[in-house]
Amino acid sequence: MVIDCHGHYTTAPKQLQAFRDGQVAGLSDPEKPPPVLSAISDDELRESVQPQLQFQSDRGTDVTIFSPRASVMGHHIGDARTSLAWTRHCNDLIHRVCELFPNNFVGVCQLPQTPSAPLANCLDELRRCVEQLGFIGCNVNPDPSGGMWTAKPLTDRFWYPFYEVLVELDVPAMVHVSGTCNPNFHTTGSHYINADVTAFMQFITGDLFRDFPTLRMIVPHGGGAAPYHWGRYRGLAQDNKRPPLDEMMRGNVFFDTCVYHQAGIDLLLKVVPVDNILFGSEMVGAVRSIDPTTGFYFDDTKRYIDAAAISDADKQKIFEGNSRKVFPRFRAA
Amino acid sequence: MVIDCHGHYTTAPKQLQAFRDGQVAGLSDPEKPPPVLSAISDDELRESVQPQLQFQSDRGTDVTIFSPRASVMGHHIGDARTSLAWTRHCNDLIHRVCELFPNNFVGVCQLPQTPSAPLANCLDELRRCVEQLGFIGCNVNPDPSGGMWTAKPLTDRFWYPFYEVLVELDVPAMVHVSGTCNPNFHTTGSHYINADVTAFMQFITGDLFRDFPTLRMIVPHGGGAAPYHWGRYRGLAQDNKRPPLDEMMRGNVFFDTCVYHQAGIDLLLKVVPVDNILFGSEMVGAVRSIDPTTGFYFDDTKRYIDAAAISDADKQKIFEGNSRKVFPRFRAA
Numbered sequence: 230m231v232i233d234c235h236g237h238y239t240t241a242p243k244q245l246q247a248f249r250d251g252q253v254a255g256l257s258d259p260e261k262p263p264p265v266l267s268a269i270s271d272d273e274l275r276e277s278v279q280p281q282l283q284f285q286s287d288r289g290t291d292v293t294i295f296s297p298r299a300s301v302m303g304h305h306i307g308d309a310r311t312s313l314a315w316t317r318h319c320n321d322l323i324h325r326v327c328e329l330f331p332n333n334f335v336g337v338c339q340l341p342q343t344p345s346a347p348l349a350n351c352l353d354e355l356r357r358c359v360e361q362l363g364f365i366g367c368n369v370n371p372d373p374s375g376g377m378w379t380a381k382p383l384t385d386r387f388w389y390p391f392y393e394v395l396v397e398l399d400v401p402a403m404v405h406v407s408g409t410c411n412p413n414f415h416t417t418g419s420h421y422i423n424a425d426v427t428a429f430m431q432f433i434t435g436d437l438f439r440d441f442p443t444l445r446m447i448v449p450h451g452g453g454a455a456p457y458h459w460g461r462y463r464g465l466a467q468d469n470k471r472p473p474l475d476e477m478m479r480g481n482v483f484f485d486t487c488v489y490h491q492a493g494i495d496l497l498l499k500v501v502p503v504d505n506i507l508f509g510s511e512m513v514g515a516v517r518s519i520d521p522t523t524g525f526y527f528d529d530t531k532r533y534i535d536a537a538a539i540s541d542a543d544k545q546k547i548f549e550g551n552s553r554k555v556f557p558r559f560r561a562a
Numbered sequence: 563m564v565i566d567c568h569g570h571y572t573t574a575p576k577q578l579q580a581f582r583d584g585q586v587a588g589l590s591d592p593e594k595p596p597p598v599l600s601a602i603s604d605d606e607l608r609e610s611v612q613p614q615l616q617f618q619s620d621r622g623t624d625v626t627i628f629s630p631r632a633s634v635m636g637h638h639i640g641d642a643r644t645s646l647a648w649t650r651h652c653n654d655l656i657h658r659v660c661e662l663f664p665n666n667f668v669g670v671c672q673l674p675q676t677p678s679a680p681l682a683n684c685l686d687e688l689r690r691c692v693e694q695l696g697f698i699g700c701n702v703n704p705d706p707s708g709g710m711w712t713a714k715p716l717t718d719r720f721w722y723p724f725y726e727v728l729v730e731l732d733v734p735a736m737v738h739v740s741g742t743c744n745p746n747f748h749t750t751g752s753h754y755i756n757a758d759v760t761a762f763m764q765f766i767t768g769d770l771f772r773d774f775p776t777l778r779m780i781v782p783h784g785g786g787a788a789p790y791h792w793g794r795y796r797g798l799a800q801d802n803k804r805p806p807l808d809e810m811m812r813g814n815v816f817f818d819t820c821v822y823h824q825a826g827i828d829l830l831l832k833v834v835p836v837d838n839i840l841f842g843s844e845m846v847g848a849v850r851s852i853d854p855t856t857g858f859y860f861d862d863t864k865r866y867i868d869a870a871a872i873s874d875a876d877k878q879k880i881f882e883g884n885s886r887k888v889f890p891r892f893r894a895a
Binding site: 371380385412417418422454457460461463464465489492493515516520 | 709718746747750751762763766767783790793795796797798800801821823828829830849850851854
């Protein structure tokens with residue numbers, strides 16, 4: 230079985246965006262009544278995920294761990310009520326897709342984060358998604374300000390109530406920012422990668438996994454820059470008298486394989502312990518075209534793993550075994 | 563000849579830091595007279611760069627393109643006067659070291675940037691360093707706020723007067739942030755790398771080199787995450803109908819080799835055109851210890867190039883030829 234641990238619902242029916250547009254319009258006009266999500270039929274949902282199903286079939290993957298479109302989580306827009314209403318709709322649609330295609334999709338939720346409210350208001354939605362909707366994990370935004378980086382580091386006690394619930398529910402979190410409103414950053418080109426680098430360095434210097442030995446965090450996009458700068462990070466850990474990287478990561482930090490060329494994947498597989506790598510494609514996501522040098526989609530990451538010089542046993546870990554460990558609720562789902 | 567394009571004066575005599583401490587203390591106490599830099603003798607300067615000279619000799623490098631310690635440029639501290647006084651002292655010391663060891667060091671300046679003032683006040687110092695002190699380039703901080711990212715993108719017209727002077731003087735700029743005051747970021751572990759990624763993505767989406775065809779920008783630390791995510795960046799350029807990366811970079815964007823392990827350097831050399839790679843070590847810098855897996859210093863990057871499977875002609879370009887092209891004033895200096 231090939232489990233893609235990183236897929237977003239980037240192809241949702243247009244009613245969802247219309248609802249969001251209504252929300253955003255309402256922010257500047259408090260007289261407006263809150264928008265209502267127009268009905269979306271099951272057929273519309275089925276139609277909307279045809280691209281994903283086609284890619285699964287074409288590429289030979291089986292199940293996608295599926296979450297709302299990350300770039301439009303937009304935690305910096307509006308306030309806690311805005312974020313909660315938007316998040317619930319996004320998560321509910323993921324749930325409906327998973328119900329319609331239980332063999333193809335398993336749900337991961339977005340959280341109703343907001344820079345203006347405590348984290349506590351995310352916990353109910355997390356519980357609802359896991360306990361009632363059968364979701365197996367969540368995406369957590371380390372920068373709900375959308376590129377201003379005003380939140381506390383992920384290793385700060387601010388986040389601990391959230392980690393307590395993750396541990397209790399036995400679900401992992403993927404560290405995933407959303408769209409940026411800071412013109413310095415490009416959402417998928419620099420903000421995403423920077424957030425991965427930032428989180429990984431926080432994990433190196435903090436004591437998060439001493440305090441939560443069973444907490445599991447996924448750093449997407451192949452761990453940002455970490456594998457490329459593996460010597461730098463090994464050296465910084467050593468210079469700062471922190472645990473070696475493989476020890477720090479062991480049961481706690483995982484990278485996906487959202488790296489869109491063979492040489493990058495080869496480096497990832499060479500330096501990062503195989504037990505810490507989960508197959509992922511970010512499909513349908515950041516890069517949607519075909520690589521003219523290969524003739525295949527950039528984000529067809531399964532091809533790179535297939536072609537890599539590692540054992541079949543290691544490939545099985547990356548494609549399936551590791552995700553089953555990191556997402557223990559996968560089986561039940 | 564082996565030219566190290568990226569070295570910082572991290573070992574300056576303690577009088578320099580004492581001056582800075584006085585400056586910082588004065589910010590909260592306007593009654594205090596501005597600090598004065600205590601005299602530093604030539605012997606003290608000679609002594610202070612012995613580590614660099616020893617590393618040059620041990621590692622087989624010849625000349626270091628030498629700039630003030632990047633992490634303490636601290637453009638977010640104080641105002642334009644603070645930054646100018648501090649910058650001039652830092653640059654003057656670089657100049658004195660270069661005068662004392664003209665075969666070992668060539669100067670690159672820091673700029674008196676500050677978030678609170680226009681860029682115009684950097685131009686005089688840039689001219690002074692290049693025209694009077696014989697410097698051959700500068701470091702430009704894309705985020706003088708120190709981790710708040712409040713400045714304009716490097717492709718914004720805000721920076722154009724600065725680029726006009728770079729072009730006129732025919733000197734390149736290295737994109738190099740300083741220490742961060744945002745607790746989310748670790749200065750050398752994430753803030754530096756994030757800035758590289760951010761700048762590179764700005765170059766992909768902007769029209770900077772259409773407007774300044776001879777402008778040369780160096781993205782340090784091996785180009786941040788760019789080589790590891792080369793497929794992502796090629797794909798983003800293509801999806802956004804931007805020029806291919808090699809075309810965009812050709813005579814304008816260069817990466818150094820500050821990547822502290824063999825597999826990372828091998829990836830860099832594999833995907834990035836050899837004409838766009840300059841040898842650099844960041845020595846004595848971010849990582850100061852010995853890699854226990856090799857027995858050599860992490861930042862002894864010459865070893866990785868020596869061991870790489872590329873031709874001698876390509877190595878010569880990386881070690882010397884490319885830097886001579888990017889820094890045409892190198893010869894005169």
